[in-house]
Amino acid sequence: MANCATLGDKLMSPEEAVRRFIKDGDMIALGGFTVNRNPMVIGREIIRQGKKDLHLVMHSHGQAMDLLVGAGCVARLELAYGGTGRFAPTGIRFRKAVQSGQVKVEDYSNFHMSLRFLAGSLNLPYIPCRSGFASDVLQQWGFGPELRGTGKIPRDKAIIGQNPFAQEDDPVVLLPALNPDVALVHAQYVGDDGTVRIKGLTFLDVEQAKSADRVIVTCEEIVPAHTLREDPDQNTLPPFLIDAVVPTPYGAHPTACHYFYDYDPRHLNYYRAVAGDDDGFRRYLDEWVYALDSQEAYLTKVGAADLINIRANTKVGYAPGLDRR
Amino acid sequence: MANCATLGDKLMSPEEAVRRFIKDGDMIALGGFTVNRNPMVIGREIIRQGKKDLHLVMHSHGQAMDLLVGAGCVARLELAYGGTGRFAPTGIRFRKAVQSGQVKVEDYSNFHMSLRFLAGSLNLPYIPCRSGFASDVLQQWGFGPELRGTGKIPRDKAIIGQNPFAQEDDPVVLLPALNPDVALVHAQYVGDDGTVRIKGLTFLDVEQAKSADRVIVTCEEIVPAHTLREDPDQNTLPPFLIDAVVPTPYGAHPTACHYFYDYDPRHLNYYRAVAGDDDGFRRYLDEWVYALDSQEAYLTKVGAADLINIRANTKVGYAPGLDRR
Amino acid sequence: MSTTYTDKEIMALAAGRLVSNGDILFAGTGLSMLAATVAKRVHAPQAVVFFETGGIDPTLEELPLAVADPRVMTGTCMNSGLIDAFSLLIHRRLRTIAFLGAAQIDPYGNINSTCLGDYQKPRVRFPGCGGACDAMSQAFGVIIFMQQEKKRFVEKVDYISSPGWLTGGDARAKAGFKRGGPFAVVTNQGVMRFHEQTKRMYLHEYYPGVSPQAIADNCGFALDVGRAREAQAPSEVELKILREEVDPCRLILGPLPA
Amino acid sequence: MSTTYTDKEIMALAAGRLVSNGDILFAGTGLSMLAATVAKRVHAPQAVVFFETGGIDPTLEELPLAVADPRVMTGTCMNSGLIDAFSLLIHRRLRTIAFLGAAQIDPYGNINSTCLGDYQKPRVRFPGCGGACDAMSQAFGVIIFMQQEKKRFVEKVDYISSPGWLTGGDARAKAGFKRGGPFAVVTNQGVMRFHEQTKRMYLHEYYPGVSPQAIADNCGFALDVGRAREAQAPSEVELKILREEVDPCRLILGPLPA
Numbered sequence A, B: 001m002a003n004c005a006t007l008g009d010k011l012m013s014p015e016e017a018v019r020r021f022i023k024d025g026d027m028i029a030l031g032g033f034t035v036n037r038n039p040m041v042i043g044r045e046i047i048r049q050g051k052k053d054l055h056l057v058m059h060s061h062g063q064a065m066d067l068l069v070g071a072g073c074v075a076r077l078e079l080a081y082g083g084t085g086r087f088a089p090t091g092i093r094f095r096k097a098v099q100s101g102q103v104k105v106e107d108y109s110n111f112h113m114s115l116r117f118l119a120g121s122l123n124l125p126y127i128p129c130r131s132g133f134a135s136d137v138l139q140q141w142g143f144g145p146e147l148r149g150t151g152k153i154p155r156d157k158a159i160i161g162q163n164p165f166a167q168e169d170d171p172v173v174l175l176p177a178l179n180p181d182v183a184l185v186h187a188q189y190v191g192d193d194g195t196v197r198i199k200g201l202t203f204l205d206v207e208q209a210k211s212a213d214r215v216i217v218t219c220e221e222i223v224p225a226h227t228l229r230e231d232p233d234q235n236t237l238p239p240f241l242i243d244a245v246v247p248t249p250y251g252a253h254p255t256a257c258h259y260f261y262d263y264d265p266r267h268l269n270y271y272r273a274v275a276g277d278d279d280g281f282r283r284y285l286d287e288w289v290y291a292l293d294s295q296e297a298y299l300t301k302v303g304a305a306d307l308i309n310i311r312a313n314t315k316v317g318y319a320p321g322l323d324r325r
Numbered sequence C, D: 001m002s003t004t005y006t007d008k009e010i011m012a013l014a015a016g017r018l019v020s021n022g023d024i025l026f027a028g029t030g031l032s033m034l035a036a037t038v039a040k041r042v043h044a045p046q047a048v049v050f051f052e053t054g055g056i057d058p059t060l061e062e063l064p065l066a067v068a069d070p071r072v073m074t075g076t077c078m079n080s081g082l083i084d085a086f087s088l089l090i091h092r093r094l095r096t097i098a099f100l101g102a103a104q105i106d107p108y109g110n111i112n113s114t115c116l117g118d119y120q121k122p123r124v125r126f127p128g129c130g131g132a133c134d135a136m137s138q139a140f141g142v143i144i145f146m147q148q149e150k151k152r153f154v155e156k157v158d159y160i161s162s163p164g165w166l167t168g169g170d171a172r173a174k175a176g177f178k179r180g181g182p183f184a185v186v187t188n189q190g191v192m193r194f195h196e197q198t199k200r201m202y203l204h205e206y207y208p209g210v211s212p213q214a215i216a217d218n219c220g221f222a223l224d225v226g227r228a229r230e231a232q233a234p235s236e237v238e239l240k241i242l243r244e245e246v247d248p249c250r251l252i253l254g255p256l257p258a
Helices: A004-010 A014-021 A040-048 A063-070 A092-099 A110-121 A205-211 A225-229 A265-275 A278-290 A295-302 A304-310 B004-010 B014-021 B040-048 B063-070 B092-099 B110-121 B205-211 B225-229 B265-275 B278-290 B295-302 B304-310 C007-016 C031-042 C082-089 C132-138 C171-175 C212-217 C236-246 D007-016 D031-042 D082-089 D132-138 D171-175 D212-217 D236-246
Strands: A027-030 A054-057 A074-079 A104-107 A126-129 A159-162 A171-176 A182-191 A214-223 A244-247 B027-030 B054-057 B074-079 B104-107 B126-129 B159-162 B171-176 B182-191 B214-223 B244-247 C024-026 C048-050 C096-101 C115-117 C122-125 C141-146 C182-187 C190-194 C201-206 D024-026 D048-050 D096-101 D115-117 D122-125 D141-145 D182-186 D190-194 D201-206
Touching (some): A004 A244, A014 A040, A014 A244, A040 A063, A040 A182, A040 A214, A040 A278, A040 A295, A063 A092, A063 A265, A063 A278, A092 A265, A092 C122, A110 A171, A110 C082, A182 A205, A182 A225, A265 A278, A265 A304, A295 A304, B014 B040, B014 B214, B014 B244, B040 B063, B040 B182, B040 B214, B040 B278, B040 B295, B054 B063, B063 B092, B063 B265, B063 B278, B092 B265, B110 B171, B110 D082, B110 D132, B182 B205, B182 B225, B214 B225, B265 B278, B265 B304, B278 B295, C007 C141, C007 C182, C007 C236, C031 C048, C031 C096, C031 C236, C082 C096, C082 C132, C096 C132, C201 C212, D007 D031, D007 D141, D007 D182, D007 D236, D031 D048, D031 D096, D031 D141, D031 D236, D082 D096, D096 D132
Parallel strands (some): A054 A074, A074 A104, A182 A214, A214 A244, B027 B054, B027 B182, B054 B074, B074 B104, B182 B214, B214 B244, C024 C048, C024 C096, C141 C182, D024 D048, D024 D096, D096 D141, D141 D182
Antiparallel strands (some): A126 A171, A159 A171, B126 B171, B159 B171, C115 C122, C182 C190, C190 C201, D182 D190, D190 D201
């Protein structure tokens, strides 16, 4: 085991990370993408601590989003896509919450959201692009005037402007930067100096972390810093942007974590089967969130057979031959 | 040796790459930074082919820039910094050419140039930032009205605008995107499928390559693609953005190439000693550029002693203990 | 002897035939994965498949079930992230072709993957536009998969998630788009295209055994079927590759034909 | 016994003393490398050095001679590129301190590293602003190294490469800057700071053996020396670390004191 002591007071439990760094009403950027590297441990802890009125910002999510929405922690979302691919083409609790008016949604495209986080990470107030002219994505505003211009929500969802360098008419879409209160990242490795390494696709985790006021990183392993610093080209975030480091083996389960484990089709299918029904979902929360006070308890419930089943082949990064029906 | 045949007609000599992809008047983005990974082989070949009226765009350069300017190939530059650090705090021929009016310079900052290439790489027409308000970098325009608005040079160097999302006065600097005709990149590795891997800092090479109409990559080694695809997190550019792959061992000499060789202090000091004098510089060009028709001839002239001297330690990436005075 | 095939099989093959060798394919999952993969194996070996998540040219020894499936990160020429992926999708040098699906489509190829009913109080919420809005805005071209149903081919979509030819004619260019737009709609009955000038959808091909009128009847707006011709039936080679190499477990293809 | 030291040595140490533990240091080469490194070794072990080229927190077992020296890429916590490096420099959460040098400086800390004479036809051309303009615009704070010479401390610089306090008072905020600006100028004779309200430069410290008047005499504009006090001489520990650990080959320090 690496020398975690040098992480100092950044090393903490999920309970402490959520208690110290997330408060009701916060704008939270979820790392990962649909069925991959979702910050599930922090998501479940947020539910256990009963956080309310959260404002989720993301591109395409995902299991953590659906769970947080279903548990009633979320009041507002800005996103491009809510689902988990074939396991739930539309997020099950997300759909219900939108249809019932339980949450307010502001739709953007994935490129829009990517650029908004990029702008936030570069301290740019806004960013122009050419996606979505004349679409309802830009013309319909999900957040009403009572929300617009309050807190971190800009007065305008987007503005159609002009390219000031063009000689002729050249419209552009102007998008406001995003600077969430908290970014949640699940990584494979954190060095005992706080250096973060994500393997496989980084999605938008880097831009999300850089754009946020606070960053919580859960990880599969804490490793000696020198092992990461021997090939620093591969590292993802520097220590001084990270507020909390939370070691959580299988921390993204039931979503995947490249080179560690695949997504868990059995769990995702089970979730789909029960989550559509309000009672079924309540039982799911009771069994899989409230009744379990630690990742150890959670993994015990998942069971060794499942964990071995989804274990990633160390060369290809996923679980070849996994029954994914 | 890898199976270069699969690179097809992308694999070529420096002579062919320059002849086919660079023409008089082109806007060329130089990869690398001051004393690191300068595209020296292509630079010398451009001089040998007598290309004229080039327009160089870059952030901080560098040995290739100084040589091209000195050889009279360059009419215009947009840059933030022209020099090689301690070896030439101001580029020697660059200084002379600016002072004599031989070249026109448009100054920007490094972040300005970085954002301009980023915007070009993302197909954004312009990008806002908050660098350089009230500075002469924005207020003094090096390119006169006879150049502005022609070819790829936007009518305005920069525009002071307003953040349209702000409720109050919030000025922003608007910078035009850059989309050069050609980007020159020197990489450590190219796979025999055309995949590019740069080790060490990538500087702005990725954004420059993505923003350009054509991309020429010189490399230390052509390697079997599967060796790069076994860890694709480390790769830098996909094959389909590359027009020419030019294998050139020591292709960045006398600048450095991480894990392969250090910069060559003897050569850089020699350059400084002779380049300040017009006759001395002419002799340098004769001896080191015009008289040598291949990289093999060039390296023979550099000599085995020098090449061994600057050889990088394979663990730290540079040449420890190298006499750099 | 006539070969039997399922709707999904002929859809994947019909879309795959629209791919040119060297195209850069922006794939989702489901049918688009099959179309892209079968095209690569049949006639466009140099086509490159990439995903909005950042995986470029994966080996795809197993089919991914989501664009963030770890299977899109293996054997790629590059793993990056969304910013990089979209920089390729919209790259002006590249002939990028995107495969999309939707809940509704209108005569000008505008699609809805966001909601039915009023956006503020939707009767049915779908996942949202994802990267489809960006592909329709800035890819070189787009191929759309649809079920041929009246409720999906509608005069006016409830919400334009991803802009096609807007109101037709030069509306798209006037709105600010520099290139792109949908060029084909592949359904379980045939393939539609868009009129060169008016940009209104028309029937281009009907599958063997399907009548143009049946397609018009399954379309919620007036569909010109006058230019339609019969599509080539899937060849045995195409079906063999699709079934044995592309989706041997039939994760996406579903049951074999009866 | 008084210790002897060179100008460069006391400049590196005086600047190093201005670093707080935990600062994120944007270093150039030359003196700024020495200042940052010696600060880390003497009193600010948790300060992090990074370079605009993208190297973050390198081990620096050898001194880099340029910000693109391969020595800035070794043992780092991350190697990236310019976009990443500048995103850190200007990051609103970070206390980033940049070390800069220049050819000219004015009473409000505006600096020139671009040219002498007219920009269109310069008498002397310098390299240009590089990342200094960005550091002066958006870093948390800036420390400037200068030679104490009349021709360098001028009433008006020939070209503002990197904006300091502009015309003083609240001019900087009015121009659009949200934070930052120079807070110290370290010369071979002393350390200047800027008046809290007017933002005009004044002498804060003079090195042992240097008179405030001598500094005023080497300044091309009226310099308030009334608040000046004598700086602490370099300690033996500081000099030992600087000479034996930071630059043992004296690549930047140059010759030892006579």
